[in-house]
Amino acid sequence: MTTAQKTLRSVVLGVGCYLPSRCVSNADMEKMVDTSDDWIVQRTGITQRYIAAEGETTSMLGLNAAKAALENAGVAASDIDLIIVATSTPDYTFPAVATQIQAGLGLQTGVAFDLQAVCSGFVFAVATADKFLISGSHKRALVIGAETFSRLLDWEDRTTCVLFGDGAGAMVLEAQEGEGTAQDRGVLTSHLRSDGRHRAKLYVDGGPSTTQTTGHLRMIGKEVYRHAVGMVTDVMLDAFKATGTSAQTLDWFVPHQANRRIIDSSAEKLGIAPEKVVTTVDRHGNTSAASIPLALCVAVADGRIQKGQLVMIEAMGGGFTWGSALIRW
Numbered sequence: 001m002t003t004a005q006k007t008l009r010s011v012v013l014g015v016g017c018y019l020p021s022r023c024v025s026n027a028d029m030e031k032m033v034d035t036s037d038d039w040i041v042q043r044t045g046i047t048q049r050y051i052a053a054e055g056e057t058t059s060m061l062g063l064n065a066a067k068a069a070l071e072n073a074g075v076a077a078s079d080i081d082l083i084i085v086a087t088s089t090p091d092y093t094f095p096a097v098a099t100q101i102q103a104g105l106g107l108q109t110g111v112a113f114d115l116q117a118v119c120s121g122f123v124f125a126v127a128t129a130d131k132f133l134i135s136g137s138h139k140r141a142l143v144i145g146a147e148t149f150s151r152l153l154d155w156e157d158r159t160t161c162v163l164f165g166d167g168a169g170a171m172v173l174e175a176q177e178g179e180g181t182a183q184d185r186g187v188l189t190s191h192l193r194s195d196g197r198h199r200a201k202l203y204v205d206g207g208p209s210t211t212q213t214t215g216h217l218r219m220i221g222k223e224v225y226r227h228a229v230g231m232v233t234d235v236m237l238d239a240f241k242a243t244g245t246s247a248q249t250l251d252w253f254v255p256h257q258a259n260r261r262i263i264d265s266s267a268e269k270l271g272i273a274p275e276k277v278v279t280t281v282d283r284h285g286n287t288s289a290a291s292i293p294l295a296l297c298v299a300v301a302d303g304r305i306q307k308g309q310l311v312m313i314e315a316m317g318g319g320f321t322w323g324s325a326l327i328r329w
């Protein structure tokens with residue numbers, strides 16, 4: 001006689017987030033570069049962003065978000081055996097931000113590492129943590145997106161400096177048994193892609209092995225925009241196909257928060273109703289790998305996202321990299 005094989009799923013136990021205290025409005029930006037509130041709002045939907053204080057690092061933001069997520073999940077730090085931090089703005093070239101957060105949580109066990117996929121980082125990190133958890137090798141993961149993009153910006157370049165902000169968000173995932181159907185709670189599927197030919201459209205012009213400096217973010221915004229909607233809708237369709245779900249069965253669409261127009265066009269292309277779209281880019285700006293966990297944190301805190309609901313996350317960013325993950329909350 002054989003016993004039925006159960007499927008392991010990575011189930012969300014909680015989320016948390018953290019924003020620096022300094023809020024910079026579009027009116028403040030008008031004093032720094034030749035821009036206007038009108039231009040920024042019309043082109044991006046952004047009205048303000050948060051900027052880390054001097055000395056406030058990515059690992060500090062990430063640690064605060066991690067603590068909030070652990071509290072929301074009702075899980076002790078000592079129960080975590082895997083920490084993945086998605087970031088492109090580490091405190092130092094090495095060691096990883098993840099090991100600093102591990103130490104900050106008082107942990108000496110488990111494994112902690114960083115993952116670099118720029119704005120797609122959080123989706124890549126959720127997908128990576130999911131592979132660890134469903135393999136049975138690890139039990140509980142802390143997945144963090146934390147960034148201080150303000151440190152990478154050329155504050156004299158109005159085409160980029162108005163777009164980004166700092167912040168961090170975190171999610172606790174636990175391996176639990178499911179039935180192997182789309183009704184299971186947890187990460188149901190993930191689809192990651194990359195294409196390095198697009199490097200020059202969005203990159204940082206410095207680094208340890210080139211200039212030995214940190215460098216500044218450079219972007220040909222129009223080129224990124226041109227590819228974004230097609231790429232993210234492709235990987236969302238992959239997720240629907242893999243799970244037998246659809247835009248209609250989705251409860252919440254929580255996209256990377258780069259630009260209101262990209263978010264609206266992606267939702268419209270797939271027929272996702274506007275009231276199902278979680279948007280925080282207006283308040284947070286583009287916080288790169290932190291944007292999705294920040295948005296999840298907001299929508300959980302205000303009661304929109306509930307247990308059992310179907311939530312799609314997706315992102316596209318430098319590389320290019322892009323990906324989706326479909327989660328039953």
Ligand code: UT7
Binds near residue numbers: 034035221259316318
């Ligand atoms: O998270 C990673 C993914 N990144 C993205 O998704 C970003 C994707 N790209 C975008 O969101 C948009 O391309 C932007 C918001 C960055 C720019 O919008 P756009 O409609 O593509 O504008 P543009 O770059 O074509 O610039 C239009 C005009 C230019 O002036 P001229 O040449 O037409 O006279 C720019 O110089 O707007 C000017 N401009 C500005 N004006 C006022 C550029 N930046 C600014 C600014 N304030 N901050």
